Amino acid sequence: MKFLTHCALVLLIVYKIHRKYSKFSINTSNFGPVSEGGGITPLPDYINQVITGLLLGDGTLIKKYVGGGTYLKYAQSTIHSEYLQFLFDMFKKFGVILMDKPYFGTSIVKGKSHNYFSFTTRSLSIWNTFYNMWYSPLRGQV
Numbered sequence: 001m002k003f004l005t006h007c008a009l010v011l012l013i014v015y016k017i018h019r020k021y022s023k024f025s026i027n028t029s030n031f032g033p034v035s036e037g038g039g040i041t042p043l044p045d046y047i048n049q050v051i052t053g054l055l056l057g058d059g060t061l062i063k064k065y066v067g068g069g070t071y072l073k074y075a076q077s078t079i080h081s082e083y084l085q086f087l088f089d090m091f092k093k094f095g096v097i098l099m100d101k102p103y104f105g106t107s108i109v110k111g112k113s114h115n116y117f118s119f120t121t122r123s124l125s126i127w128n129t130f131y132n133m134w135y136s137p138l139r140g141q142v
Helices: 002-021 046-056 078-093 125-134
Strands: 060-062 071-077 103-109 112-120
Touching: 046 071, 046 078, 046 125, 060 125, 071 078, 078 112
Parallel strands: none
Antiparallel strands: 060 071, 071 112, 103 112
C-alpha cells in the first residue's frame, strides 16, 4: 500500500507541474461507462491527471485511423505489477478497459528476456485531444 501511495503522490506532483506550464485541460464529464439506466456516468476529471502522468512516464497514445479515436497503452516490468494492476483496476472501474486482466508478455532486449504486464484502453474520440497535444503530426511525436 505504501508503494501505491507513493505512486499517487508522484502522479499528483507531475500533474501540478503540467498544469503550471500548460493551459491544457479536457472536460471528461460527458464521457464514461453506460449506467444501468442507459445514461452516461461521467469520468472524474482526475483521469486527465492520471493520463498526463502516464504519458510523462511509460504510457503511449495510439491513434490508428485519421477519423477514429485514440487509445492508451501502458506497460510495466513484472517488478511493478502491483502499480500496473492498480491502474488497470481504476480504468476498468470507469469502463474504459474491456480486458479481463492485464496482458503478460516477454520481450528480448540485447539478448536478455524481460517479462512485463500491459493493458490498453478502449479507443475514445475524447482522447484525441491528448493525442494532438502530445504528438506532432509532422514528426510523429513531441
